[in-house]
Each structure stands twice: as structure tokens, then as C-alpha cells.
Amino acid sequence: AQSVTQLDSHVSVSEGTPVLLRCNYSSSYSPSLFWYVQHPNKGLQLLLKYTSAATLVKGINGFEAEFKKSETSFHLTKPSAHMSDAAEYFCVVSGAGGYNKLIFGAGTRLAVHP
């Protein structure tokens, strides 16, 4: 069965410092993996996706994630945090239903301090 674990429920960084949001997954086949971001009072927006092409995936707003099959990880990073990055981030894996089902992690709330 597919599952996804976000290792931190809250992450706090200072503006201008690196961001690391950790995600581990389990899947019985080659998964598709996504990161979505949710700003307050908004729906989720796709940041980036991995679908078995390059293992280093670049997304919007300077975020990137690296697919590491040996570690079953898909951590999200950004070199320098901006105040506007404060939001909740969800790691998502395609589920057993393949084309119809996604499994969402519990979310990581990112706070960015001046």
C-alpha cells in the first residue's frame, strides 16, 4: 500500500536562510510524487511533481525536490526563504488506484521570521 509521511508538522526559519521540508513515502511500484502549497484561506497549488524523469525536480518560486529511491524520500528545499513562503506544504504520492487516487501527507506548516 502507498503511504506518505511528512516528518515535521512545523518548521520555522529566518528570512534568507535555507528551507528543508522532509517527506518519506512507501510505494509498491514507481510512484508519482508531488508537493503542493496551501496559503491561508486558499486552495492547494502545485509546487512541483516527479514522474520518473529527472530525479531533481525544479518547481515554482525557487523550490526544488530530489527523488531518492534508495531512501524513499522526496524532500523539498529552497536556498533562501522569503516571507511569502509562509504556508502549509503537502507531500503527495499517487496511490494504489494509480490514475485516480492521491495520498496526502499530514502537512508541514512553514513559518518564516524576519
Next chain:
Amino acid sequence: EAQVTQNPRYLITVTGKKLTVTCSQNMNHEYMSWYRQDPGLGLRQIYYSMNVEVTDKGDVPEGYKVSRKEKRNFPLILESPSPNQTSLYFCASSPQGVRDSPLHFGNGTRLTVT
């Protein structure tokens, strides 16, 4: 503008009073889905639809109904709401399935059942 529109944004109701949350997309997407978001649980899928007149259960379908009579609309119906259905609900759509295509989300409906 391409968008998924949910209404209402906020809804307070009483136990047992039937309600409908509407969802409409203007992108001619085949796939539509409903999720509920609860703290610490991420998003869980309620129902999804691959096309007109084709719907299927997600992970938490109990107490909900959906219909897909037209491609653009996918209403969520609570025949007899209960307090455990108090949650934040999101409608989302995708061109075809979710394995490789991103989901486009509405801005959410916050439902309170007393």
C-alpha cells in the same frame, strides 16, 4: 480565467438538515474530486469522477453523495449532516486522472455542523 469555483465559502448548519456544496470548473477537465481537510490528517478523498455519469468512492465516502450530470459541475451532497462532518472541503479537477496531471483546487468550503 481558468478556475474551480466552490460555493458557499462558509456554511453553518444543524444536524440532519440536508445541504449541497456546489463545485464548477471552466477548464473542460475530465476528472473531478472532493476532499476534506482535517488538522493533522492532510486531505482525504471523499468521491471522485472520471467523467460525466462516472463516479466512485474515495477513502471517506460515508455520509456523502455526489453527482456528475454535466462535465463542469460536481456537487457534494450531505443528506443528513452530523457534527463529525465539520471540516474544510475542497473540490479539485484535473485534465485526466491524477497520476501525472496536477490538480486544480477551489478555495474551499468551511462547514460547521452543530
